[in-house]
């Protein structure tokens with residue numbers, strides 16, 4: 001796979017925080033419309049990997065590529081404008097805005113071709129930001145009843161769904177999901193899985209960090225295992241889980 | 257009920273009440289309170305909408321006052337032009353200061369503003385004494401002679417002007433609340449990183465808000481300058497920094513009516529206290545502590561439901577409100 | 581510029597730095613451990629100064645005045661911490677900042693009520709002069725510098741060697757985790773608050789002979805003290821020490837060269853530091869909140 005055909009790629013990405021090294025020469029390439037999973041023990045550096053890709057953290061060395069261009073030094077905001085969107089391990093929404101307004105703020109950016117200008121924002125009425133997608137999404141996510149309550153009062157499951165809705169409404173090219181299933185009930189998880197399959201698969205590349213591995217089985221076409229900042233396995237779901245290195249370092253199993 | 261009345265009915269109500277107060281209460285009090293309300297609205301916007309706490313608001317007020325004062329004392333005789341100069345100086349100043357201080361996170365921002373206030377006071381009192389006359393201040397009431405519309409040497413006319421400007425500022429705040437920009441401001445307060453990761457220029461959002469708010473503070477300062485006909489560094493003393501904070505929190509920060517209510521209550525209390533008590537710091541200090549034991553929304557938390565149900569009674573139709 | 585001027589200015593700078601250090605240290609400790617901005621420290625500073633005034637005015641020794649100041653301030657601080665700050669630790673810094681401003685104002689009101697507006701002089705306990713390279717310097721300044729240095733060393737030892745000190749340092753790193761270790765974090769908070777108040781009172785008492793004691797002395801020094809804390813980085817002990825030394829010299833030389841510069845230069849330095857390091861020289865990006 002050359003870096004031309006990869007949508008998103010990182011090369012030799014390294015980041016240290018004192019003694020811990022959550023990214024130690026990581027090479028990874030994500031193809032267009034690929035749905036990939038990343039698993040790994042706690043503290044392996046999965047979230048750090050997302051932070052490096054989205055620009056919340058600057059790598060000590062190595063590069064990040066997107067659509068063939070080097071984006072290592074771009075600000076987080078610029079990367080989002082290019083079409084990289086993420087969700088956070090701790091669901092991150094605007095607690096002080098109501099649910100639709102959260103979605104409107106996310107959608108408005110898309111409406112303005114990714115670069116909302118101050119003047120435009122000032123002159124646009126918030127209720128004027130609407131579209132079928134917004135209605136459909138609020139409906140489909142089951143937000144109809146809570147549409148006008150403050151997001152801070154939502155349950156964790158609803159917050160995650162809201163954050164996801166805010167990410168996919170902008171139709172990003174790459175969607176990075178940090179443990180989207182954590183703390184959710186089976187039903188909520190299957191709702192999210194359905195939504196990802198119906199709405200996003202085939203339209204964007206998706207990268208999912210998850211500890212609930214079995215849920216990834218039907219969802220991903222590729223799975224990688226990250227341990228101590230290094231990719232120890234990469235392949236299909238089966239391959240990754242059965243690879244000796246992964247079993248050794250992730251499951252602490254030694255093949256006899 | 258016609259649409260415009262539904263939309264702007266509250267403004268008629270509120271400012272109509274202010275107009276009536278003018279008939280019932282002494283003019284100096286009402287003028288003072290209306291100008292102070294403009295100042296409070298600006299601060300309340302910053303703290304309630306952006307989550308920016310500034311301890312240096314007197315600086316922005318005084319910059320406007322001095323802009324107007326110096327113009328009227330040394331250059332022109334038209335107070336309207338003076339007002340304009342004050343606001344423009346306020347805009348330029350806050351553009352500059354905003355670009356430096358807004359890079360700071362919350363605590364640093366508040367404290368840096370406090371330092372700015374200390375330095376500003378010193379500048380106007382000592383360093384620029386040749387321009388500002390130091391503690392003596394600049395006096396120019398008699399010079400404000402060319403007044404095309406309202407003669408602003410008369411308090412009654414200052415009241416009319418101040419009220420009109422207060423309405424405009426209030427409308428601006430109300431408008432911002434309904435715009436995407438207003439939502440972005442709230443979003444900055446709630447979760448700035450997230451907004452950045454939605455592709456917004458959060459610095460720009462904050463910068464514009466900072467300039468809008470502090471230009472409004474400068475406008476209030478300019479109005480004071482015209483009303484009193486003189487300016488002195490006393491308006492910039494650090495002890496005065498909490499005034500506007502108390503007023504805003506008293507009425508409820510980030511609410512629309514709160515600043516008006518807070519400003520009137522505060523000025524009323526200050527007038528009462530300063531005539532009866534020698535050391536008003538003690539009083540204000542205790543007030544601040546008591547208010548802070550409550551929460552950010554002040555007394556409007558329990559006034560709002562009353563207002564709302566009253567309004568629904570009048571408009572006879574349940575209003576679907578967007579949560580602020 | 582004569583060498584003698586230079587020397588007396590440098591010594592003056594160190595003396596000023598010594599006072600600034602004590603005061604900024606207390607602000608920095610409060611922020612570092614409790615994540616509060618404690619403007620009421622300036623009340624303890626004023627109380628420290630007024631107590632030395634009161635005690636020396638009654639012909640007792642300056643040093644006992646200093647101790648009385650520390651005792652009164654600590655009592656006051658303890659009462660305030662118990663009744664007010666306890667309710668604020670869980671809220672944002674905005675709350676502590678505004679509340680403590682209220683306390684500061686109320687304190688100024690009380691001081692004005694008791695002692696009036698007239699500035700009061702305090703005699704230095706040591707009137708001796710030392711001759712140094714052709715200039716005579718007041719011995720008291722050296723005493724202030726020495727005492728402050730001693731306190732710095734003592735504080736470092738306390739933080740590094742004692743259990744409570746270690747707990748405080750752990751609290752600076754991460755209050756939540758410290759609590760998780762089974763340490764009663766609120767006890768630590770109280771101790772830190774009292775230490776801070778004592779430092780502020782000492783700063784006030786030692787500063788008194790160098791300036792006039794007046795009701796608004798706390799407000800006068802507030803701007804500079806906070807600039808020092810900000811330049812050093814909120815919550816950093818080392819940063820506070822370094823920036824007090826820096827600003828002390830800047831202020832002293834400011835007075836020598838161009839008086840307005842003494843008041844503005846710290847501010848300019850602060851802005852310059854911000855351009856390079858928005859969290860101050862030694863401020864940590866990882867401090868929570």
Ligand SMILES: Nc1ncnc2c1ncn2[C@@H]1O[C@H](COP(=O)(O)OP(=O)(O)OP(=O)(O)O)[C@@H](O)[C@H]1O
Pocket residue numbers: 017020022040041042043044045046047048049089866
């Ligand atoms: N900003 C930071 N400063 C210091 N250390 C950090 C920082 N961010 C991450 N780390 C450290 O890097 C290591 C990897 O963290 P990371 O959050 O990437 O792990 P993770 O794989 O996402 O784990 P989890 O499954 O628990 O979410 C951890 O030891 C963490 O403490």
Ligand SMILES: [Mg+2]
Pocket residue numbers: 046047048089
């Ligand atoms: Mg993680």
